[in-house]
Structure formats: structure tokens, C-alpha cells
Amino acid sequence: MPAPEREAIEVAQDSALVEALRAGDERAFLDLVGRLHGGLVRFALGFVRTQTAAEDVVQDAWAAVLQGIDRFEGRCTLRSWILGIVANLARTRAVGDRRSVPLSALQPDDERAVEASEFLPDTHSRWAGHWARWPEPWPDQCLLSRETMQHVREAIDRLPQGQRAVIQLRDVEGCTAEEVCEALGLSEVNQRVLLHRARSRVRKEIARHFQGSKP
Amino acid sequence: MSRALPEDLDCIVAVEQVTDYIEGAMPLQARTRFEQHLCYCPACMIYLRQIKAQIGVSALLAEHKPPPEEVTRKLLQLFRASRRG
């Protein structure tokens, strides 16, 4: 289903949930927590240094959610609103913990998806700009091994903060582009640039992993 | 560009368009050019498939663990307190 339609459904489902929360429905709240908590902690880990700090941030976020639920207007999805709260608290906490400047601040503006050296140079008489060697296809099953998935997890966690946040929410959590823009305060274009760079870096890691494990 | 047909997409340019393509954020002409490139470039087709496979695997990383009991208890207390008064 296309993203805008999915989002419309989620927003509609949200309003029933928000009503239930406002009315003090404990089951609705526990259900929401059960659904989101793990993902929120993992998301927060992209900003703060330790698991403990991430869990603290998320608990504070739930408190803020409960304080703010009566004022929630439903113009974005509930999830994106909660993610935005987590992001803000996590960033504040990271600054407080004197975490080093996020690498994203140091990234060059023109990061390439694939290194230029993978392509034939301008001097090539026939195929300048084409792949120098075709990428090796990844066998379908290989990606699903626990080892590979762990590599993907680690590759995502090693990304610069902004890239990690976007790919974590889009590709791991399945948020829509709109939700991510809302949660992280990004324009659609910026969100896409970060997603592009994040995916490219992760792909490079996976390719390196498969190459490394060749006999 | 290929030397002889400079208006065609290079691979080095095509790989930068992959995200826009998957997002559906390209106008028809650009999308057509990209798809045409894939039709004569198995290498870029492999690349696109890798990105799509990677996205698929990423989704499997989503954490569905509920919080530990102690956390749930704390949050429930919070909830009850917030609904009072």
C-alpha cells in the first residue's frame, strides 16, 4: 500500500488510541508501550552512549508523552510524535553527557554512494563512468544468516548520527518518510539524502563482509 | 556517459539516483532514463537488487521485545499518576 494511504490509516487508528489513553485505559497504554518500547530504546541508542542512558531517555519520554497526550493534535502520527520526543530528550542527554560532536557535522557535503574508484575513469575510451567490475550478486539466503544480520545491525550503529537515525526509523522500524521528517525535523529532501548515504554505507559494509568471507 | 552516447546515464550517476528511484521521487522522464539504464546494465540492476535486499533485511532487525517487568510497572505507575487530577 502506498505510504500516504498507510499513514492515513495509522492516523485514524491513532485517534482511537489517543482517546483511550486520555480516558485512562491501562491496557491501551501497555499495548502501546509493548509495541514501541524496544524500538524507542534502540533509536535512542543512536544518540546516547550507553544502554542505560537510552533506557532512561525512553522512560523520560513516556513521562513526557503522558504529560502531553491531552494536547496532542493528531496532525502527525502518534509514533512520530513520540519519536520526536525521544530524539529531543536523547540529543539533550547526549550533550549533557558530553558525547563527542556527531560525525554528521564533519561529513563532506558530497559523500558518494559508491567510491569513484569502482568506476572507469574519464580516460576510458568506451565506458567512462561505468562499473569497472560488476558487483557480485548476493545469494538470497546469505543475507538472512544471523551473522550477516548482526553485521547489518553493527553497520547501522556505526553510521553518523543523522544517517543512523533516518535509516533506523525508515528501514528498520518501517516509518514513513513523513513520520521521519516530523520526528527529526528534516525536510523531505534532507531526509532522503541522509537515507541515501546511510543505505550506501551499509551496503558497502555488507559487500565487504561477503568479500571477506570468501574462500 | 558512454563515450558514444553522452546523454545516457553513467553507472556512477545512476547509483546516486537509487534512493530517489525506490522512494518514487523521480519525474517520469528521469525514471524512464533510470529504468532504461537498468535494461542495458546488469551491474546496476545487481546494485539496485542489493539495496532492496538490504532494506528487506533491515526490517528484520526491528525489536519487538516488551520492556522488562520492572519498567512496565514503573510506567504503569506513571500512567495512573498522570490520569489523576
Place this chain on the structure above:
Amino acid sequence: MIAWKFLAPGRIAPFTGVQWSASEWLEARSLPGTGIHACALEDLPYWFDEELWRVELSGSISREERQIVAGRGRLLARVEGWPSAAAEFTRACVERTRSRAVDALQAAGRIEDADALREERNLDRLQKAAAALAEDGSVVSGYLFDAIRRRQCPGLCAYVAANAAAVGGLRAHDRERAAQVAWLFDRLGLEKA
């Protein structure tokens, strides 16, 4: 109107992943793209895939860059000769490219090289000879090497042949693409299909 469409195995649209029904109309509105895409004859060499189908289009129809976009379409019949004719198709691309390489070598005064290339019957030796000539500065021989190397892939091989022709200018390029279309038309009997 009647048109043509390449699909991945199982009647799968190669880019949207949508499966076409064997006979029912497919509406553009239900698809993520802007419309049903199909080929006029002259578009065929740009869109190769496993299955080639004759299709019927209706609704709003527009001619876009190298494709037709329509409001609705349905499959009429599978073109039986494809992809079994793919190897012959690429072989024909190789042969036309060989002629171009021979002509280019002759024009450059490399008569012996041209003759050797024209006479070589064995494909592997032809590929090696073309590679050597490419090293030696013959760009069109380089394309011949590429065309032989990539003869398993019709889309790429056709593209290589088109590039080889384009060394001689845009009209030569267009003639090569027209030759590819004519080959498919004749060999697959597209007018009867």
C-alpha cells in the same frame, strides 16, 4: 491500440513487480506508477526481458520517451520465439559490430587487421583479436570485444552495438537500432503475432 511489452518470468512487470493477469485489463489507477508502460516496435531493443507479449492498450494513450504510456492495458498473446531467439539476436548484433570494426580498420589503413577480423570464424579468437585491436587504439574493435563478451545479455549487447555505431555519428546509431528492430520484427514474426 496494439503494442508490445517485456515482462519478467511469470508475467511480472520488471520495475513495479506487479503481476499481469493472463487476459484481464490492468488499470493504471491501481498501480504505483503513472500508467501502463508498453513498447512501440521501435522501442523494443531498449526494454529487453524474458517474456515478450503482444498487448492491447486503451484509455488515454501518450507517446513518451521510448515508450507508450496508457490508461489501461491487457496481455493478448505471448511471442513464442522469445527469449529462445535471444542468442541469435545478440549474434546478429555482434556481426553488425564486426562489420563496423572492419570498416573502421580499413578506413584507418589497417587492411591486414581488417581482413583478419572479417575472416575469423571462431568467436573466442574473434574476441581476443578484437581486444588486441582495442589495446592498439581501435575503439570500434573495443566495442566488438564488448559485444561478444556480453552476448548473454540482449539489452547490453544491443546497447554496445548501438554505441559502436554511434562512433560513426547519430544517423549510424539510428540505423543500428533500426536494424535491431527489423531483426526482431522479421525473426519473431511480430506483424503476424
